[in-house]
Amino acid sequence: MLKRYPLVAVAVLMIPLITLLAACGDGDNDKVDRARTEVTGGLNKAQTGVTGGVDKAKTQVGGITGNDTPGAGGAEQATVDVTEKDFAISPGSPSAPAGNVKFNVRNDGPSTHEFIVIKTDLAPDQLPVKDGKVNEDANGIELVDEIEDIRSGDTKSLTTNLDTGRYVLICNIEGHYQQGMRVGFAVQ
Numbered sequence: 001m002l003k004r005y006p007l008v009a010v011a012v013l014m015i016p017l018i019t020l021l022a023a024c025g026d027g028d029n030d031k032v033d034r035a036r037t038e039v040t041g042g043l044n045k046a047q048t049g050v051t052g053g054v055d056k057a058k059t060q061v062g063g064i065t066g067n068d069t070p071g072a073g074g075a076e077q078a079t080v081d082v083t084e085k086d087f088a089i090s091p092g093s094p095s096a097p098a099g100n101v102k103f104n105v106r107n108d109g110p111s112t113h114e115f116i117v118i119k120t121d122l123a124p125d126q127l128p129v130k131d132g133k134v135n136e137d138a139n140g141i142e143l144v145d146e147i148e149d150i151r152s153g154d155t156k157s158l159t160t161n162l163d164t165g166r167y168v169l170i171c172n173i174e175g176h177y178q179q180g181m182r183v184g185f186a187v188q
């Protein structure tokens with residue numbers, strides 16, 4: 001009796017082994033290959049995800065570095081100093097290169113003023129007016145960005161990304177546009 005148990009044990013062990021060998025036979029090679037492909041594909045995808053994430057992070061870091069040192073390969077930023085007063089807007093430069101433009105707007109007063117960047121092909125003195133103000137919702141006008149409430153004596157800054165095209169810089173406090181707070185600005 002005792003001698004029979006090892007034999008039975010071996011036989012019992014052989015069954016799954018044989019089954020396993022059969023599973024690895026010709027008929028199931030495809031299944032095994034497919035499983036391998038899936039595992040490999042999954043790994044590749046995971047690696048791509050990790051690499052992509054790292055690249056993206058590098059790009060972001062590059063952008064920040066670029067801003068600190070213009071011309072170093074990152075996004076360059078032009079700076080335009082603007083002076084406002086009753087009633088005129090005077091940018092230090094009539095144009096800027098496409099990309100990030102930083103406007104430093106100083107209000108020489110005496111009134112509080114705004115600074116609004118509008119993209120339009122209309123002439124600076126031809127913007128549609130409604131109730132004493134430029135109608136910012138009118139066709140042919142695109143409000144890009146703005147600074148509100150710059151008090152007399154204050155300087156506020158605005159950095160905005162500008163595409164190539166024609167712009168008009170205005171103050172849109174009631175009556176100020178008509179009194180002369182408008183000027184063309186080109187982005188090349």
Ligand SMILES: [Cu+2]
Pocket residue numbers: 111112113114171172173176181
């Ligand atoms: Cu104004």
